[in-house]
Amino acid sequence: MTTVRTRIAPSPTGDPHVGTAYIALFNLCFARQHGGEFILRIEDTDQVRSTRESEQQIYDALRWLGIEWSEGPDVGGPHGPYRQSERGHIYQKYSAELVEKGHAFHCFCSAERLDKVRAEQMEAKQTPRYDGHCMHLSADEVQQRLAAGEPNVVRMKVPTEGVCVVPDMLRGEVEIPWDRMDMQVLMKTDGLPTYFLANVVDDHLMGITHVLRGEEWLPSAPKLILLYEYFGWEKPQLCYMPLLRNPDKSKLSKRKNPTSITFYERMGFLPQAMLNYLGRMGWSMPDEREKFSLDEMVEHFDINRVSLGGPIFDLEKLSWLNGQWMRELSVEEFAAGAQKWAFNSNYLMQIAPHVQGRVETFSQIAPLASFFFAGGLTLDAKLFESKKLSADQVRQVMQLILWKLEALRQWEKDRITGCIQAVVEHLELKLRDAMPLMFAAVTGQASSVSVLDAMEILGPDLTRFRLRQAIELLGGVSKKENKEWEKLLAAIG
DSSP: OOOOEEEEOOOOSSSOBHHHHHHHHHHHHHHHHTTOEEEEOBOOOOTTTOOHHHHHHHHHHHHHHTOOOSBBTTTBOTTOOOBGGGOHHHHHHHHHHHHHTTSEEEEOOOHHHHHHHHHHHHHTTOOOOOOOTTTTOOHHHHHHHHHTTOOOEEEEOOOSSSEEEEEETTTEEEEEEGGGOOOOEEEOTTSOBOHHHHHHHHHHHTTOOEEEEEGGGGGGHHHHHHHHHHHTOOOOEEEEEOOOBOTTSSBOOTTTSOOBHHHHHHTTOOHHHHHHHHHTSSOOOTTOOSOOOHHHHHHHOOGGGOOOSOOBOOHHHHHHHHHHHHHHSOHHHHHHHHHHHTSSHHHHHHHHHHHHTTOSSGGGHHHHHGGGGOSSOOOOGGGGOOSSSOHHHHHHHHHHHHHHHHTOOSOOHHHHHHHHHHHHHHTTOOHHHHHHHHHHHHHSSSSOSOHHHHHHHHOHHHHHHHHHHHHHHTTOOOHHHHHHHHHHHHHHO
């Protein structure tokens, strides 16, 4: 009997997302329930945005939750390498095979031509898609242009008529018309594969039997299925999981909800409670109990109990569930957990140098440094009143700084300062105009230890969360302002 093998394949391009943990959990439970194996693979073909810092954050976040894998970049295994950036020669081989078999072709079209074609199609109210311009080039012309070093991509051929039947473990057979499919790029001009080729090749070579992924990938499933057919490979069983949603039913996003796993760790949530809550996202125990461990979930796991309704990720409900877990800890476990969370020597050693010179007794530490040991803060709107800036300018400065900090991958004091400096200079302001706002948002105080040092110590998740809190307190950002300020952000660079 074939061993069940599932995988999670996150991209290391930002903070580790709760959606990644959610999909990882269900893949892990499915594999364990069938006595199989769960694999971690890193999809880092986006070389511009992928970082090793983000990759390490993925490992740390999943392990904090209690999610372990039997094969992966950091633990090895018989099917490595497990980073797509290290498998380029493999993708080149299979890309060439598709071209040779006539299932794919070299495309030399410029970005300008493609933009023009799509604009014309949209004007004619047609579905924007590649028009097949290079598909009919002669073999001789293709070879000449390749020999000349002309930039090109490799595209797959797709049918233009009929429907593809996608067998989904949750929905049954889903019919998707082929005329919705574009001739997908498989290999980019930089010689790296796109998700579609790499995903299919890796899943096949790594022996993946079941693929549980988010339902946002369902519309593109025909292209994946077609690639399996082109290669003559047996495709894995497919399962498209419902997406996590905000309480207003919109797709979970950091604009409305904290989405980083690390945020919840820094806020003092218990990993077992977080995992429990993710397990309740669209799934329930046979006896409908709300509180259960990972082992209990594995024991009773049945993929058919997944509901397609779109699970709501609600911070209040998570907090309630975390409270249930907290109260069941022994006093010793509770004290040890609190000490590990914030009162550990590493964290205190970061804080101590900034506090020591500002106190005369130990009893003064708590009022001065309390914000280091809090999650969200109770903010006073009066602290954000500025003599130089209007109320709208205050929100604008803070929102632009927040966006700059959201894009910051290496969280260091100099880089944090650089983000703030870039915003104030572009707005023709001074650093002293913005720093009181940072003090108020990050510390909840008019003055304290160096706010830049505090931001570095608190880390990106808590810092960004507190800035969002402050902006919401001051009235938030309208859709019109958001559009205008994003243009400003682009100009800042």
